[in-house]
Amino acid sequence: MRQRVKVQGGESAGRTGGKGVFAAFVKKEFRHVVRDKRTMLIVLAMPVVQIILFGFALSSEIRNVNVAVLAPHYDEQVRRIVERMDASEYFTVTGMLTSDKDVDMAFRDGSADMILAFGGGFDEVYTVEGTEIQLIADATNTNTATTMVMYATNIISNSLTDGQQEMKAGIVPDIRMLYNPQMKSSYGFVPGVMGLIIILICAMMTSVSIVREKEQGTMELLLVSPMRPIMIIISKMVPYLVLSFIDFLMIVLLSVTVLDVPMAGSFGALCVLALLYIIVALSLGLLISTKVESQMAAMLGSGMVLMVPSMFFSGMIFPVESMPLFFQWLSKILPPSWFITGVKKLMIEGLPAMYVAKETLILTVMAVVLIAASLKNFKYRLE
């Protein structure tokens, strides 16, 4: 195969390499990729399984919070509050505690996430000086704790004022949830998972395939061919670009059909953005491949090490706005942050393409910088 390519390119084409040679190289790379059936299967099936799994399963909504009640007397008022709690979609009342000592037990064996403790003399509340209701929350997860306390407070206040004559007073906020009226978690997660999967697959595939040729010594063979190094590199990236783009299309399709994520904006613009992002990710893999010597280093570097920042800094799980300023800046140099923002704008908010001009521009700059850096490294190694 290689022999034939060399002859075709021949001396006439010189180091530039004609179109035919390039096509032959791309074909060769495609064959390489397609031959490894198991990797192909994983690369194509992974996004499907993951988007479905995570789209449904990843959520930080509060539901099924177990509540135990600690009350000295189980009177009318207590009963009403407890019933209200139980009726709410967030809380399930799981049991009654009799003494303070049970509190820790209930938290540890998982039978309660929050305890509703009524003060003494609750039933005489209307006549005596008052009492208190204590919300004891298992605050190991502070995030859930804050939210469940907030919900519980609302329910209790409503229940307390219930008996009195309600008077509509003050400001009545009429709240509209823009872009996500049903408050679906998947709207937030889908762009994140998309950004994560694409960058990792692309970076891993490119870096590994190039380093493997280095390790096996076949890179030398390619480099003595009449093709320019950049063309060799590009021909290696084309199959992965195609595969990743198929992945992207499948993710979008599944998100829209299965997860009911809207495709509100321009699909064309989204494709352009994704293509750019894929190129950035492939270039990143290329850069990694010029820096490492072994397949193992390439894989762990592009898979494991890259996974952590892509997951934590891109706003997929933790909101970037809440991070300390330094880390907000750090997140700005990561390609997934920009891609994810862009996808949210185009898919979910349905904004016109011009709204992602900034993201597009930044991703373009990133691609150029990464490719330039890796070519420089690559040449340096050849000399």
Add this chain to the structure above:
Amino acid sequence: MREEHVIEAEGLTKMFGTFTAVDHITFDVKKGEIFGFLGANGAGKTTAMRMLCGLSKPTAGRATVAGCDIVREPERVKRNIGYMSQKFSLYEDLQVWENIRLFGGIYGVAEREMAQKTDDMLRRLGIYGEKNTPVKRLPLGWKQKLAFSVAIFHEPKVVFLDEPTGGVDPRARRQFWEMIYEAADRGITVFVTTHYMDEAEYCDRVSIMVDGRIDALDSPGGLKRQFGVGSMDEVFYKLAREAKRGE
């Protein structure tokens, strides 16, 4: 019979899907013999050898190696054999003595004998000075010598060598065969594949595989007489011409 024949194969067959790599081969190898296993690339030599070593399960047929059944008790076979694969397969990132120690240890060479035996062997090979060299820095000829020594370090009954001299110069090949003779003198049966016909002349008996079958089996002299030619080269060409499998 058992005592005399270290290897006995009967109708040994290996199929990969519909492709028959090894097609009902039957032969035996006597104790202390140097048995040459010849054939063109793709004739099925390596596959046959891997079955005898317990690395590959036969599709049909039976065979015993050192009195152990290769189908039912492959792990017992392994206790009695040494093997040197076509591709160098010692640990490149370990030093010379560390490789010897590892495999010596696996075969149960006692800890207190280990150092002495290692030194003896390295001296015999003439690479004692490279004891602490990482294997990846050895030249190919030395790597092959080392691989052979590791294969016979635990004094196996049979040693299987898969194209042991591929890619080295004639002098190194010559030296390698001296090592083989030395091992045979110590009573180790040698089963060796090769496609160098001059090497075939060094063997006590030779079998020639064509398209997965053994088409000829005799001493080099006997084969030349049988085919009425003057060299093993010609014997091989006569047989190989009929081969249907390409590379």
Add this chain to the structure above:
Amino acid sequence: MTLRYLLEKEFKQFFRNPFLPKLVLAFPVLIMLVIPWIMTMDIKNIGVTVVNHDSGGAAERLIRKIETSEYFILNGVEHDYEEALTALEYAKTDAIVEIPADFDRRLTTEGSAPVQVSINAVNDMKGALGANYLGALCNEFSRETLGGAVGQGGAAAAPKIEIVTQNRYNPYLDYKMFMIPALMVIVLLLLGGFLPALNIVGEKEKGTIEQINITPVSKFTFIFAKLIPYWVMGLLVLSVCMLLAWLVYGLAPQGNVGIIYLFSVLFILAVSGFGLIVSNYSDTMQQAMFVMFFFMLIFMLMSGLLTPLRSMPDWAQYMTVINPPRYYIEMMRMVYLKGGMLADLQTQLWALVAIDAVLGTWAVLSYRKRE
């Protein structure tokens, strides 16, 4: 006895690798030093743009109230909704509060006035919290402005019931404390999973596995020799992480450290065993890496490490029953934050033991010495 020689080999190879020792040292340290700072779900600083159609004093007071709230940042006051919406579309603000023209008048004459609130809810958490904070802010505002009037309208004997919150186990509501144990789990999961996954298949690619397969070494010994280094590595890495958590963040386990180590031994066996299984079935390192990557994401995201298990739909919760990190993180949080004892952790313990039994056996059986 053979085990000893195999172990010598594994450790020598590990330390001679130009990349692995550095990775195993740097990866946990970097993660422990950097990631906790960004692990916050506290949604503060929600950007609000007000569209004010009223010139009255009440509107001004409401704007001032938003401006001084700790949850909100006032991004400006516009007179045109379109302007504000553009700002929201460009992600310059998160919510729009629109005050109608007759706000002041209605508030004084009718005692009530509507306010239009629009929140970007692409991130549902943020949307919900923003809505809640704004609701609370409006209530407070109403009480302040009309306080007396509303109270009297109710009943003379308004119940003096106070709702008090007590946050157990994490009184300062520091989310870091909740997430640091999770980070340790992630570090152990990634290192303990990826490294073995590349190990055996690496020997296959190099051809060295042939020379091992030809020896009479038992499958169990071989796999066991592969596992032990990961135990050693894992426990060392864990110790480094725990030390850093204590030195840098002042987080020390409330419960018995012995429990953590006991569970860690079980957990490493599960993930490294899984890695070896993948390695045994793979032909190339690339395959192993992709398969592992696929499962790692699932292990990580469906274990309760980052999102609460309880928030998942039931079918997804059932799936986590076979997910080793799930039990390990439950233990970590229980011991670290609640001071849980072994008696509280029976389910987790036996679940991990069962998973280990399956994965360990599978790892040994899936290693094939013969084709």
